[in-house]
Amino acid sequence: MKKLLWGISAILLVCLGLWGLSNKLLQSSAASGNHKLIIYNWGDYIDPDLISKFEKQTGYRVTYQTFDSNEAMYTKIKQGGTAYDLAVPSEYMVTKLRKAGLLEKLDLSKIPNRKYLGKNFIHQSFDPQNEYSLPYFWGTLGIIYNDKFVKAGSITSWNDLWNKKYRHNILLVDSARDIMGLSLASLGYSMNTTNTIELHLAKTKLDNLGSNVKAIIADELKMYMIQNEAAIGVTWSGEASEMLAANKHLHYVVPKPYSNLWFDNFVVPKTAKNPQAAYAFINFMLDPKNAAQNAEYVGYATPVEAALKYLPKSVRDDKQFYPDRKLVKRLEVFKDLSKSKVQEYNDLFLEFKMYVH
Amino acid sequence: MKQRHLGARLYLIVLLLVLYLPIFYLIYFSFSSGQNMNHFQHFTWEHYQTLFNDSRLLAIMLQTLLLALLSGLIATTVGTFGAIAIEAARSKREKSSLLALNNVLMVSPDVIIGASFLIFFTALGLSLNFGSVLLSHVAFSIPIVVLMVLPRIKEMDATLIDAAKDLGASSYQVFSQVLIPAIMPGILAGFFMALTYSLDDFAVTFFVTGNGFTTLSVEIYSRARQGIDLEVNALSAIIFLVVLIGVLIYYFLSVRSSRTKHNRRIGVKL
Numbered sequence: 001m002k003k004l005l006w007g008i009s010a011i012l013l014v015c016l017g018l019w020g021l022s023n024k025l026l027q028s029s030a031a032s033g034n035h036k037l038i039i040y041n042w043g044d045y046i047d048p049d050l051i052s053k054f055e056k057q058t059g060y061r062v063t064y065q066t067f068d069s070n071e072a073m074y075t076k077i078k079q080g081g082t083a084y085d086l087a088v089p090s091e092y093m094v095t096k097l098r099k100a101g102l103l104e105k106l107d108l109s110k111i112p113n114r115k116y117l118g119k120n121f122i123h124q125s126f127d128p129q130n131e132y133s134l135p136y137f138w139g140t141l142g143i144i145y146n147d148k149f150v151k152a153g154s155i156t157s158w159n160d161l162w163n164k165k166y167r168h169n170i171l172l173v174d175s176a177r178d179i180m181g182l183s184l185a186s187l188g189y190s191m192n193t194t195n196t197i198e199l200h201l202a203k204t205k206l207d208n209l210g211s212n213v214k215a216i217i218a219d220e221l222k223m224y225m226i227q228n229e230a231a232i233g234v235t236w237s238g239e240a241s242e243m244l245a246a247n248k249h250l251h252y253v254v255p256k257p258y259s260n261l262w263f264d265n266f267v268v269p270k271t272a273k274n275p276q277a278a279y280a281f282i283n284f285m286l287d288p289k290n291a292a293q294n295a296e297y298v299g300y301a302t303p304v305e306a307a308l309k310y311l312p313k314s315v316r317d318d319k320q321f322y323p324d325r326k327l328v329k330r331l332e333v334f335k336d337l338s339k340s341k342v343q344e345y346n347d348l349f350l351e352f353k354m355y356v357h
Numbered sequence: 358m359k360q361r362h363l364g365a366r367l368y369l370i371v372l373l374l375v376l377y378l379p380i381f382y383l384i385y386f387s388f389s390s391g392q393n394m395n396h397f398q399h400f401t402w403e404h405y406q407t408l409f410n411d412s413r414l415l416a417i418m419l420q421t422l423l424l425a426l427l428s429g430l431i432a433t434t435v436g437t438f439g440a441i442a443i444e445a446a447r448s449k450r451e452k453s454s455l456l457a458l459n460n461v462l463m464v465s466p467d468v469i470i471g472a473s474f475l476i477f478f479t480a481l482g483l484s485l486n487f488g489s490v491l492l493s494h495v496a497f498s499i500p501i502v503v504l505m506v507l508p509r510i511k512e513m514d515a516t517l518i519d520a521a522k523d524l525g526a527s528s529y530q531v532f533s534q535v536l537i538p539a540i541m542p543g544i545l546a547g548f549f550m551a552l553t554y555s556l557d558d559f560a561v562t563f564f565v566t567g568n569g570f571t572t573l574s575v576e577i578y579s580r581a582r583q584g585i586d587l588e589v590n591a592l593s594a595i596i597f598l599v600v601l602i603g604v605l606i607y608y609f610l611s612v613r614s615s616r617t618k619h620n621r622r623i624g625v626k627l
């Protein structure tokens with residue numbers, strides 16, 4: 001029994017030591033109470049140096065939490081019991097959160113640096129007055145191809161995917177809105193169409209793509225493209241920038257006539273305990289120098305136009321990820337559709353998938 | 358010792374290889390200078406350096422350990438008393454129904470337990486933090502401890518307790534000097550099982566983390582969206598090494614103690 005008690009106290013002592021040590025590691029600057037900021041962001045989606053810099057500048061202590069999907073984040077915020085001061089959902093999730101009444105209105109006067117944001121990236125349909133959200137990163141849907149199998153520059157539009165040459169050589173990302181959207185775009189219809197006839201035409205055209213499709217997959221697409229397993233992939237620019245870094249033979253194009261434009265956005269959930277800190281952080285991240293540093297670390301495109309001059313020329317002039325303004329203007333942002341329309345998109349996409357396999 | 362059959366040996370070797378190769382593969386690439394596990398480039402300590410500079414990941418690792426130890430301790434205490442209570446149950450029916458209730462918790466999927474905890478905590482208005490994770494880890498560890506301790510109590514000679522009482526021991530003395538020492542191996546095994554379960558758990562933790570507390574498994578899962586960093590390999594290598602050393606120490610200690618016991622027995626006979 002004595003031994004047991006010794007054992008218990010030893011474990012408790014170790015626990016105390018671990019607690020102290022972990023607190024010391026987390027506490028880069030001593031602060032408490034009103035000086036805490038809890039950020040809820042995608043995994044590995046910020047330069048950690050910027051967090052330390054922010055803590056040093058403002059005295060806030062940042063707690064950084066991560067999620068892996070918009071839906072997981074939505075559940076955590078909706079369930080309550082959390083006190084995230086800042087979250088970074090994608091644009092359709094901003095709409096969903098707003099409709100569920102889970103977002104705090106932003107006090108824009110506290111975020112003067114929003115003036116550095118590019119005109120193309122604010123006042124979007126999902127939040128026309130930017131009352132609830134400000135953009136963090138943006139990107140496009142496009143085609144990534146391997147110049148070992150495809151002549152460089154030969155792919156410029158969605159219609160090129162239907163070329164008989166690429167039989168059994170295309171990987172598609174498993175996303176109903178995006179894949180239906182590319183077919184709609186190739187026909188010249190809006191990617192947000194609610195017209196059933198247009199949707200069925202797009203699906204019929206997609207069916208003809210079937211023999212060219214090698215697989216419809218999710219995250220594995222990145223790995224397969226890097227390992228030269230397929231000639232062509234359809235995916236998002238953020239993913240593409242990582243693939244390009246890993247394999248020199250890969251190229252990314254935003255196809256004609258137009259494509260999808262997506263955003264990840266700062267929002268302040270209703271459950272926030274310290275919105276002031278959240279505003280300070282948004283303002284800090286929109287500062288051109290910080291935005292540039294972050295964009296270089298993460299590899300996605302920053303909406304802070306004034307940040308471009310701090311980016312290396314090779315990044316800034318990369319038409320693959322910073323397409324020129326004319327093209328950006330033609331890009332379409334996904335609108336939040338009614339439940340029955342979303343179902344229609346999903347059903348048609350499912351039919352297509354069954355046809356392929 | 359009898360020579361083992363060649364086929365049996367081969368089978369054992371292949372099995373161990375299959376179990377260990379993935380881990381060694383992971384560790385091997387923690388020394389590669391590349392950014393992914395496609396090709397080994399050249400040897401470097403770079404990933405270990407980034408790991409030791411990543412105070413957030415290290416803190417999470419420590420917190421995960423802290424959580425495992427603390428929840429293991431609490432669960433072992435509760436579970437041991439639970440096992441004693443089940444064994445002491447008056448009717449056979451009561452005993453088996455208690456045991457069945459215990460086993461239901463063992464068998465039910467983690468996802469369901471996690472989701473029910475999330476709903477439960479938020480309904481009570483508890484905020485999701487270290488406390489909520491600790492409570493749920495304790496809860497899913499208790500059934501395991503009960504199952505580890507119960508056989509020991511069953512094996513124990515019940516006359517030992519009667520004898521102790523005959524000799525004038527108080528109930529506390531019976532408990533602390535007869536019962537506990539007799540079931541000690543079961544308690545230890547239960548504690549280590551609870552520890553492993555807590556370290557392992559992803560599904561339950563995933564639901565109940567929030568507000569500045571997270572565990573290693575949840576954090577690595579969130580990071581995996583962008584492809585797993587080789588930093589994680591380095592971390593895995595270190596954890597593997599620590600566990601290996603721990604198991605080796607435990608092994609040598611148990612070998613030594615069993616040897617001394619053996620000698621003593623022979624000494625008595627002589």
